[in-house]
Amino acid sequence: MLNRQGRPTTPGDATHNDHPTFTGNKALSQIEPLIFETGRLETTGVDYEAPQSFKSRLAELERKSEIGLPGVSEPEAMRHYVRLSQKNYGIDTGLFPLGSCTMKHNPRLNEKIARMPGFSDVHPLQPVSTVQGALEVMHTLSHWLMELTGMDAVALSPKAGAHGELCGMMAIKAAIAAKGESATRNVVLVPDSAHGTNPATAALIHFIVKPVPVREDGTVDPAVVASLAGPDTAAIMLTNPNTCGLFEKDVVAIADAIHAAGGYFYADGANFNAIVGKARPGDLGVDAMHINLHKTFSTPHGGGGPGAGPVVLSELLAPFAPVPFVRHTDEGFELVESEEEASNHGAHAFGRMTAFHGQMGMYVRALSYMLSHGSDGLRQASEDAVLNANYVRACLADLMSLPFGNRPCMHEVLFDDTWLKDTGVTTLDFAKAMIDEGYHPMTVYFPLVVHGAMLIEPTESESRASLDLFIATLRDLAMSVKRGETERFTGAPYHAPVRRMDETRAARSPILKYTPPQAALEAAE
Amino acid sequence: MRYLPLTSDDRAGMLAKIGVDHIDALFADIPSNKLLKHLPKLPLHKGEIEVERLMGRMSARTISASSVPFFVGAGAYKHHIPATVDHLIQRSEFLTSYTPYQPEIAQGTLQYLFEFQTQVAALTGMDVANASMYDGSTGCGEAVLMAHRITKRSKAILSGGLHPHYADVVQTLSEMAQAECVTLAPDVLAGEDILSQIDNTVSCVVVQTPDFFGNLRDLRAIADKCHANGALLIAVFTEVMSLGLITPPGEMGADIVVGEGQSIGNALNFGGPYVGLFATKSQYVRQMPGRLCGETVDADGTRGFVLTLSTREQHIRRDKATSNICTNSGLCTLAFTIHMSLLGQTGLKRIAEINHANAVMLAGQLSAIKGVSVLNKSFFNEFAVRLPGNAAHLVEQLASKHVMAGVPVSRLLPGAGLDDVLLVANTEVNSDEDRQAFVEALKEVL
Numbered sequence: 001m002l003n004r005q006g007r008p009t010t011p012g013d014a015t016h017n018d019h020p021t022f023t024g025n026k027a028l029s030q031i032e033p034l035i036f037e038t039g040r041l042e043t044t045g046v047d048y049e050a051p052q053s054f055k056s057r058l059a060e061l062e063r064k065s066e067i068g069l070p071g072v073s074e075p076e077a078m079r080h081y082v083r084l085s086q087k088n089y090g091i092d093t094g095l096f097p098l099g100s101c102t103m104k105h106n107p108r109l110n111e112k113i114a115r116m117p118g119f120s121d122v123h124p125l126q127p128v129s130t131v132q133g134a135l136e137v138m139h140t141l142s143h144w145l146m147e148l149t150g151m152d153a154v155a156l157s158p159k160a161g162a163h164g165e166l167c168g169m170m171a172i173k174a175a176i177a178a179k180g181e182s183a184t185r186n187v188v189l190v191p192d193s194a195h196g197t198n199p200a201t202a203a204l205i206h207f208i209v210k211p212v213p214v215r216e217d218g219t220v221d222p223a224v225v226a227s228l229a230g231p232d233t234a235a236i237m238l239t240n241p242n243t244c245g246l247f248e249k250d251v252v253a254i255a256d257a258i259h260a261a262g263g264y265f266y267a268d269g270a271n272f273n274a275i276v277g278k279a280r281p282g283d284l285g286v287d288a289m290h291i292n293l294h295k296t297f298s299t300p301h302g303g304g305g306p307g308a309g310p311v312v313l314s315e316l317l318a319p320f321a322p323v324p325f326v327r328h329t330d331e332g333f334e335l336v337e338s339e340e341e342a343s344n345h346g347a348h349a350f351g352r353m354t355a356f357h358g359q360m361g362m363y364v365r366a367l368s369y370m371l372s373h374g375s376d377g378l379r380q381a382s383e384d385a386v387l388n389a390n391y392v393r394a395c396l397a398d399l400m401s402l403p404f405g406n407r408p409c410m411h412e413v414l415f416d417d418t419w420l421k422d423t424g425v426t427t428l429d430f431a432k433a434m435i436d437e438g439y440h441p442m443t444v445y446f447p448l449v450v451h452g453a454m455l456i457e458p459t460e461s462e463s464r465a466s467l468d469l470f471i472a473t474l475r476d477l478a479m480s481v482k483r484g485e486t487e488r489f490t491g492a493p494y495h496a497p498v499r500r501m502d503e504t505r506a507a508r509s510p511i512l513k514y515t516p517p518q519a520a521l522e523a524a525e
Numbered sequence: 526m527r528y529l530p531l532t533s534d535d536r537a538g539m540l541a542k543i544g545v546d547h548i549d550a551l552f553a554d555i556p557s558n559k560l561l562k563h564l565p566k567l568p569l570h571k572g573e574i575e576v577e578r579l580m581g582r583m584s585a586r587t588i589s590a591s592s593v594p595f596f597v598g599a600g601a602y603k604h605h606i607p608a609t610v611d612h613l614i615q616r617s618e619f620l621t622s623y624t625p626y627q628p629e630i631a632q633g634t635l636q637y638l639f640e641f642q643t644q645v646a647a648l649t650g651m652d653v654a655n656a657s658m659y660d661g662s663t664g665c666g667e668a669v670l671m672a673h674r675i676t677k678r679s680k681a682i683l684s685g686g687l688h689p690h691y692a693d694v695v696q697t698l699s700e701m702a703q704a705e706c707v708t709l710a711p712d713v714l715a716g717e718d719i720l721s722q723i724d725n726t727v728s729c730v731v732v733q734t735p736d737f738f739g740n741l742r743d744l745r746a747i748a749d750k751c752h753a754n755g756a757l758l759i760a761v762f763t764e765v766m767s768l769g770l771i772t773p774p775g776e777m778g779a780d781i782v783v784g785e786g787q788s789i790g791n792a793l794n795f796g797g798p799y800v801g802l803f804a805t806k807s808q809y810v811r812q813m814p815g816r817l818c819g820e821t822v823d824a825d826g827t828r829g830f831v832l833t834l835s836t837r838e839q840h841i842r843r844d845k846a847t848s849n850i851c852t853n854s855g856l857c858t859l860a861f862t863i864h865m866s867l868l869g870q871t872g873l874k875r876i877a878e879i880n881h882a883n884a885v886m887l888a889g890q891l892s893a894i895k896g897v898s899v900l901n902k903s904f905f906n907e908f909a910v911r912l913p914g915n916a917a918h919l920v921e922q923l924a925s926k927h928v929m930a931g932v933p934v935s936r937l938l939p940g941a942g943l944d945d946v947l948l949v950a951n952t953e954v955n956s957d958e959d960r961q962a963f964v965e966a967l968k969e970v971l
Contacts, residue, residue, distance in 0.1 A: 035640050035866045044872030046607060048953065051882030058881070059903035061734075061741045061771045068647050071869015074609055081613045081637070081863055088633035090621035098623055105528055106621050109573050115611075118584025123597040124796030125932045126588070127924045133586030134795045140583075147565050159659035159797065160852035162839070170701050190844075200839035200849035204670075205701040209844040247554035277565055279555045294852065302614075302856030303634040304624035304816070306659070306798030322697070338939055351697025355600055355662035355690035355785075356796025368580055374570030377526045383548050384531050387539055390551055394543045408543075408551045435630055440623075446840070463530035464539065491824070496629035499824035503628075506821035506833040510810065512653045513643040 029497050032083040036514045039070025045077050068516075087497040088303070089440050095462055095470050097392075099412040099443035099455025100195070100243060102273045102295035104385075107372065110298070110365040119364045124356035128335050134360065135333035138326045141367045145291060145312055148378070150282025153318035155311045155325070157358035161270060162197040164290025164309025165237070167322060167353050169201055171288055171313060172235050172264045174320040174350035185262070189228055189236040191220050193244055193447045198237040198268060207234055214449050218244035218404040218414075222253035229261035239268035240284070241275065241410035243447040244403075245389065245455065255285025264288065264317070272296045273459070274386055274411035277379025287314040293359070297366035308362035323349045324357050384460035385411040388467060392456055395471040399478040403450040411459070417452025425481050427452035429489035436488075436495045437473045526570055590793055590929070594959035596887075598907045598950025599737070599932040600661070600688050600763040601796065602788045604876075605954055610790050610863045614856055624816075624855070628831045629823075634855065635830035638818040641862045648768045649782040650775025651804035655815040656832075657854045658801025661785030662691045665731065665761055666698040667814045667848055668781045668803065672729035672757045673704055674812050674847065680705040681729050682722045685712030686736030688763055689937040695731065704728075711934075711941045713900055713909055715740035723750045729781075733761040734774070738934075738948065739904040741771060748778025757781060765789055765802065766952075767905040769870075769877030781805045789868075790860030800857035811837060814848030876953055880906035883960075884951040890964050891949070896971060900946070907950040909934070913971060916947040922970045928963050 024031045056062070072080065089096070096103035114120060118133045128135070142154045155171070158164035169188075176185050188202040191212040199209045210228060215221045225236060236258045240248045248254065255265045267281050267289035273296045281289050293299045293308040301307075313321055323342055327334040335357070336342050342349040373381060386409075393413040397406045401418035417427045431441035431454070443455040458467060480488055493499065531539075536548070545551060552560060571579075590603045597603070614620065618633060625631030625638075638656045645654035658664035669681045681699060683692050683706065692708050699706035709717050715736060723730060730751055734742035744760055751758045760774030762784035774782045786800040787793075805813060811834065819833035839846040868876065884906040892899045896913030912919055916933035923930040931949040934941070951960070 032636070034636070034643075035862075036643065039866065039869060041869070042871055044869045044875070045609075045867035046872045046876070048872070048875050048879055050875065051879050054882045054885045056881065057885055057888070057901070057903050058771060058905070059741050059743075061743060061903070063768070063770055063772050065650070065773075065776060067769070067870035067873065069644055069865065069870045069873070071872050072866055074607070074867065077863060077867050078609055078613070080866070081859075082616065084633040084636050085613070085616040085618040086633065087630075087636070088618035088622045089627075089630040090618045092617035092621045096621075096623070101623055103621075103623060107528060109576060111615060111620075113577065113580045113584075116581060116584035117589035117591065118587035120792045120794055121589040121591050121603075122587050122795045123590055123595075123603065123793050123929070124601055125597055125599055125936060126590075126929060127921055129921065130588040130924055130929070131795065133583040136583050136586065137580075144567060147567050159663060160850075162849045162851045163659060163663065166849060170697070173701055195851075196838075196840035196843045196846070197849050197851050199844035200842070200846040203844035203846075204849050205698075206703050247552070249554040249556070252556055252559070275552075275555070278552055278561055279559050280561065283559050292852075300620045300856070301623045301852075303619055303622045303631075303859065304855035305657075305852040306800075306854045306857055307852035308798075337936070340939065351700065352690060352693040353663075353697070354660060354694060354797070355688065359797040360795035361792075361798050364580070368576055371568070371571055371576045371579060372528070372573075373526065375564040375567040377529070377570040378567075379564060380526060380529060384529055384536075386551050387531070387536060387543075387548060390543045391539045408545070408553065410551075410554075431627070432629070435627065440630065441627055460529055460531075464532075464535040466530075493629050497632050498629055498827055498829045501628045501823050501829050501831045502821045503831050503833065506819040506831045507836075510817070510833055511820035512639075512810070512817055512833075513646045514639070 028086065030083045032080060034514050035072060035080055036070055038076065039072045041070050043073060044071040045074045094438055095458065095466055096440045097442045097456045097458050098440060099457040100270060102457060102459060104298050104459040105461040106298055106300040107369065110368040113368045114361050114364045119360060132332050135326050135335060137363055137367055139328055139333055141363050144370050145310060148276055149289065149312045150280030151312035152315045153313045153321055155313065155321040157322060157324065157353045158290065158309040158311060159354055159359055160305060160307035161290055161292040161309045162201060163353065164311045165197055165201040166204065168266050168288035168290055168311045169205060170350050171317045171320040172266065173205060175317055176234055178348065185232060185234045187232045188234050189225065191238060193242050193449045194237060194239055195243065195268060195270060202237065218246050219248050220254060222250045222257050225254050226257040229257055229263060231262065233261045233263035235264040235266050237266045237268060239270060241271040245409040245412040245414045247410055251284045270295060274382055276382045277375060278382055287317050293362050293366040298369045299362040299365040306359060306362065308359035319347050320350045322351055322353050381460045388458040388460060388462055389413045391467055392458055392471060396474055399475060412455055412457035414450065415454040416450040420452065420481065423481050424486040425489040427454055429492065430477065432492035432500060433477055433489045435493040439470065593927045593929050594962045595929045596931045596949050596951060596963060597929050599948050600785060601793055602764055602950060602952055603793055603954055604788050604952050606790060606792065606864060607867055609867065610860050613863050614860050619856065619859055625832060628829065632829055635818050637859050637862050639820065639830050641858045642818060644862060644865045645802045645804055648773065649804040650773030651782050652807040653810050654802065654804035655813055656818050657858045658803050658815055659854060660797065660799040660801045661763055661783060662694045664783040664801030664803045665691045666694045668759045668783045669695050669729060669731065670702065671781060671812050671814060672759060675809055676728040676755060676757060678726060678728035680727050681731060682727055683708040684719055684732040685709035685717050686715060686738060686740065687731055687733045687761060688737045691761065711938050711943060713738050713943065713946060715742055719747055720750050723754050723756060725754045727754060727756040729757040729759050731759045731761060735764060735767050735905045739901050739908040741903040741905065744774060744777035744779060759783065764905060766877050766880060769873035770881055771905060786861050790864035791857050798854060798857050800854040800861055812847060815850050815853060879953045883955055884908065887951045887960050890960060894968060906952055907948060910947050910949055912945050912947055915944050919970055923966050926966045928966045930963060
């Protein structure tokens with residue numbers, strides 16, 4: 001079709017792939033070399049005057065070798081990293097249904113507040129009298145976390161979810177030691193559906209991991225827990241809602257079984273977004289639970305971190321919380337930084353998880369998120385998250401297979417690959433075809449308890465229109481599978497900045513850093 | 526609520542499609558006596574203006590580093606960050622992306638991780654670096670556990686010059702992992718005899734340079750003794766900018782190098798988030814914790830990057846993993862990488878020289894004050910001074926005169942008999958006027 005000036009307004013019938021460009025670029029999709037391939041060793045993008053002459057105090061330890069890192073000017077740096085950013089998919093790009101990861105909207109107000117000088121431009125070891133506002137943030141955040149979970153204490157310092165798990169399990173280990181049971185009580189029960197971090201955490205501090213099989217409905221059977229629990233049981237690590245997207249309906253009985261055996265109940269709080277304001281872990285018998293501030297409370301994932309994993313603790317475990325912690329007294333906020341000081345307040349801190357006081361930048365964002373939502377908004381967010389997941393389930397149940405039947409789920413819905421059997425399309429192929437349609441794939445092949453898992457978590461951030469288009473897309477893809485259009489899947493993605501990556505090659509002969517051509521040549525010789 | 530797009534009509538229509546008449550039908554698996562009947566006892570939602578006002582008040586109750594002459598260090602440093610850095614890390618596609626598990630739509634993240642690994646390897650003088658740890662201290666703990674896996678021994682020796690928080694983190698982890706950890710006495714003058722501690726039962730020796738007190742340490746003899754006894758040398762730094770000017774640990778025989786990367790690209794943030802740097806020799810790469818990004822090609826043969834060697838990691842190996850780490854410091858690594866790319870080796874060397882020159886100047890000015898002595902023979906941008914009085918009290922007095930003088934050693938090492946020792950850091954942000962203000966204020970309170 002042509003417009004009145006004779007300019008074509010519709011593309012011809014040729015597909016874009018048939019038109020190679022000179023540069024290899026495809027309009028906005030630019031090929032971008034490594035910074036080391038464009039930079040120059042003598043170039044720098046910062047201006048600093050050389051210092052006046054002075055007597056060096058470096059002993060004999062001055063660096064003699066060349067570092068070998070080129071620099072670039074500011075415009076080059078800007079363009080390089082902007083172009084890289086354009087090869088990334090983020091929540092702001094589109095729906096990001098990555099199950100177990102809670103990819104919700106990241107309000108920019110929180111970014112703005114995190115950059116207030118009283119939070120971002122403060123040193124952790126300034127005199128405590130000069131950081132009262134920062135300590136107030138920590139104290140207020142702790143209050144919100146304890147109210148929302150119904151727990152007695154919180155250890156803020158863990159740096160991410162897995163670090164929070166480690167902190168919680170260390171508190172449990174310390175409590176067991178305090179009872180003189182270290183030698184005998186060393187088994188941790190971990191359901192097969194658990195995140196990989198759970199068994200890894202338990203093993204890291206020399207607990208023996210005993211798997212708990214998941215029953216046919218995708219949940220843990222309290223009778224099985226009771227049969228496995230005994231005088232050697234240190235704890236159970238249970239994710240609730242679990243990774244199949246289901247609330248562990250027998251959670252109270254499970255807690256009772258563990259407690260009856262003298263063990264502790266560690267809850268993985270990765271899926272807390274489903275139940276904020278609806279139920280409190282403290283009411284369910286939980287002794288320790290980490291909260292991923294970067295999931296439930298929307299501190300940005302940032303391409304894989306930083307996170308924050310505060311741990312809420314029951315009355316039994318509270319005394320063992322690590323240093324540091326904040327105390328509120330008549331004179332203001334205090335920071336308890338050493339185990340000796342902690343013991344002056346009747347605590348038996350098990351030690352220290354990290355230098356300084358934890359992820360302040362994340363605390364500020366999470367608190368800002370909480371204040372914005374309020375108790376009503378937080379509950380509404382959880383309800384909407386659950387509603388959205390169930391809506392997706394209801395609209396796809398006739399085409400894709402649900403391993404545990406078409407029953408309500410929590411904030412994420414789990415499909416398996418039964419419906420793909422004998423189609424020549426795998427879960428991975430299906431995920432890659434979603435990329436071509438402009439979506440980030442769901443979590444695939446996790447949890448391990450179902451075959452070819454596809455775990456969809458739309459979060460509360462999606463409008464109904466957005467969900468309807470997502471559902472229509474998945475339905476179209478599913479119909480396409482059923483029609484035998486396998487090429488749409490097995491070769492996907494076709495439209496991403498790169499085609500499917502050869503991961504085997506990367507692992508077989510790892511190239512983990514850039515080597516300049518000349519050096520690479522010499523190394524080969 | 527501005528963050529929630531669903532309308533009540535949407536909700537009603539969706540419930541109907543699902544086939545239930547009330548939202549609580551979807552929460553039916555929660556035992557009914559545990560389902561909350563009332564809202565939590567917390568305030569209701571607020572608009573942007575109110576949240577900003579509330580948080581702004583808290584911010585104002587804290588004194589920020591830029592508002593005063595500032596000499597506080599001890600593991601976290603106030604440096605200038607080019608404006609480009611903060612702009613770029615707020616690009617939506619970086620800020621709101623996830624761990625790059627789908628490499629075809631995460632080449633942005635993967636490429637900067639590859640650049641980051643290259644930069645860290647070059648700075649430390651090591652073969653390979655991972656895609657970051659939470660921070661220097663947790664990286665240090667992981668390095669010790671890694672050494673135990675490699676040597677199949679379980680005894681670590683920690684230098685008395687190691688940052689006390691790092692030592693505490695290693696100590697805690699070691700106790701919990703049933704490993705032995707010997708921490709030497711605080712070593713202000715870098716005079717400890719670490720060599721006599723090394724025998725064939727030792728898994729690793731952990732030495733920091735510049736150390737907690739600012740001293741530069743030659744690691745070569747320690748590395749030799751370690752290797753003669755089948756032990757590993759773990760070198761630690763808390764001020765990465767020093768690597769622009771001093772011999773990197775990799776050239777002094779270190780087997781694992783860990784440190785804090787905050788100084789490049791990252792704000793003080795009251796202690797976090799920061800970025801842990803972790804590097805080692807090629808032969809140990811499969812024992813490394815954390816993510817690794819590697820180069821490969823796509824189906825068309827185009828170069829690209831993926832996460833690799835993940836069979837070390839928890840999501841594959843579960844209880845047999847090298848570490849439980851999952852989330853790392855993605856966005857902080859990006860800030861590091863951008864700042865480092867702007868600096869290049871030329872800029873890094875220059876800024877490191879300025880840091881050193883400023884510190885040398887301040888050391889001279891302080892030691893000219895009666896009763897004040899600088900204890901270090903060598904240092905980079907931080908040193909220890911002995912004051913004629915209690916350092917913590919003096920720091921408080923100076924703070925009331927709007928000078929942040931440094932970190933009293935007693936804050937991190939209470940009861941070590943070092944109550945009169947102050948750590949003073951001086952970076953490129955300090956001007957002659959700042960130093961003058963410090964000197965004058967100190968004279969007044971002494």
